[in-house]
Structure formats: C-alpha cells, structure tokens
Amino acid sequence: MSESPTRLVTAVILVAAGSGQRLGYGMPKAAVPLGGEPILMHALRGIVASGAATQVCVALPPGDEPLRRLCDEFREELADGGPLLSVVDGGSTRADSVRAGIAALMDGIEAVLVHDAARALTPESVFHRVSEALAAGAAAVIPAVAVVDTVKTVAPTTGTDASFAPEILTGTAPREELRAVQTPQGFHLETLLKAHEAAQGLAPNESAAVTDDAMLVEMLGTPVHVVRGSTQSLKITTPLDLILAEGLLEGPLGARWVEG
Ligand code: CTP
Ligand code: MG
Secondary structure, three states: OOOOOOOOOEEEEEEOOOOOOOOOOOOOHHHOEEOOEEHHHHHHHHHHHHOOOOEEEEEEOOOOHHHHHHHHHHHHHOOOOOOEEEEEEOOOOHHHHHHHHHHOOOOOOOEEEEEEOOOOOOOHHHHHHHHHHHHOOOOEEEEEEEOOOOOEEEEEOOHHHHHOOOEEEEEEOOHHHOEEEOOOEEEEHHHHHHHHHHHOOOOHHHHHOOOOHHHHHHHHOOOOEEEEOOHHHOOOOOHHHHHHHHHHHHOOOHHHOOOO
16 A cells, blocks of 8 residues: 655634624624534634644634633643644635635645634544645645535526516536535645635625635636545534534434544
C-alpha cells in the first residue's frame, strides 16, 4: 500500500457570524443550546477532535461578547499542542465572514477548510477525507451526499394558471448526478485567495447567488473534487433540524450514531 501523503499545514475558518433567522431563537445560531451546550462549542470540539487544524479562525457576530468569552474559555481548555484559536468579527454575508477569517490566517498556512458552525455534528471522518484529498494534490475538495428527493426546476406561472398554482414545472434534474453539498470545504490557500478576490468583482445579484466557496472556485474554472460527506453533518437551519440534532446526541440511536 502507498504511504498517505504528508498533511498540509491547515487552518479551519469556522463561520459562526449568522443571525439564525430561520431557527427563530432570537439569538445568533452559534449561541443556541444543543444538548446543553451552545452550537458553537459542538462545532469547535469537532474540529479539534479531528486533529485537522493548526489554526482555527472563528468568525463571530460583531460585538457578541458572550460568544467571544466562550471562545476565550475554550482556548484555555485546549491542551498544549492544540490549534491556535483566533477570533474575528464576521461580516454581513457568509462570504464576508469567510474573508474576515482569511485576513486572520497565520503565516505558513498551506490549506484552508471553510466550515459552517451550523454543521456542528460533522464527524471527524469527513474532515479527514477532505484533508487527505488536499494532501494528495486536489486544489479544491467538497464533501457531499446523494440526494434522496426527486428535484425539479420551476418557474412562476403566468396568465390564468396563476389563479390555482403559483409555479409551473420546467424540468427534472437527473437524480443520480445530484449531490447535496456540505462543509468543511477544503482549498489550497492560493485557490481560496484567488476565488475570494474574484468574488469582489461580482455584481450584487451575482454575489447574492453565491452560497458556498466551491461556487467561487467553479467560476475560476478550477476543478472541484467531491468526497463522501455524512448525513450526520446536517446543517442546523430550522427548528426541525435542531430536533434532529438533539436526537442524534441524545435519542435512541445515541452514541451508536456515528456515520462515516
Ligand atoms: N454565516 C456567517 N456570517 C454571515 C452569515 C452566515 O458567518 N453573515 C455563517 C452562519 O453562522 C452559519 C453558516 O454561515 O454557520 C451558514 O449560514 P446559515 O445556515 O444561513 O446561518 P444563519 O445565516 O445564521 O441563518 P439564517 O440564514 O436562518 O439567518
Ligand atoms: Mg444565512
């Protein structure tokens, strides 16, 4: 068997600066309790447990003192030899928060994993698959899972049809080719820098349509490689997702639930 390639010096940018509107808790999503601890703590512990990072750059809602204190406490908890934990103010969009994280990267970083705090239960194995593909030479790597629903495209209905249905079907995407994409998304540093530089030149409607970092790399024409994600890596977005996440931690599946 061939030896695994040497791991790149890697930073994780953890974006946690969103307001959590859809969760509807009246507080930033990173602060919402999950299994008795804020979502942010689950995300941080997962990253540290994976051993994937030399540095963790957390983007928090600007001025959020409780979340900052939580990071300070976690820094003290980290044993010697753990990653450097940096905290930055996030921006008004997710991409702005990623850029704030990029600006705080320490010298010597070769690869960056951009991760959503909202995917707080991502298993270590997903971090490993992304890091290994980067070390093997991929410039951009994303984890993804097969889509279970049949996915169709629609357009607004026009004319009299609008009186009984707001939309009309325009096509059916071939399901075997579809993937639901997750984080951490991994990039060689120079690829991520180029992608975010190019993003600065987008029109407002174009940048609003950019929902992940891989889209920016696609726009550069750089190949993006796909590795297996995990259904355990769900993005906590709505109250139903929070119930699912609680169930994964405490429910009947309990500790048995570790999906590679
Ligand atoms: N995020 C961020 N900065 C922003 C917006 C989002 O760092 N300005 C982060 C969120 O904290 C989250 C991830 O990007 O970890 C994915 O965003 P999303 O799930 O949409 O979270 P929120 O924006 O907080 O939720 P909502 O859209 O419901 O308000
Ligand atoms: Mg959002």
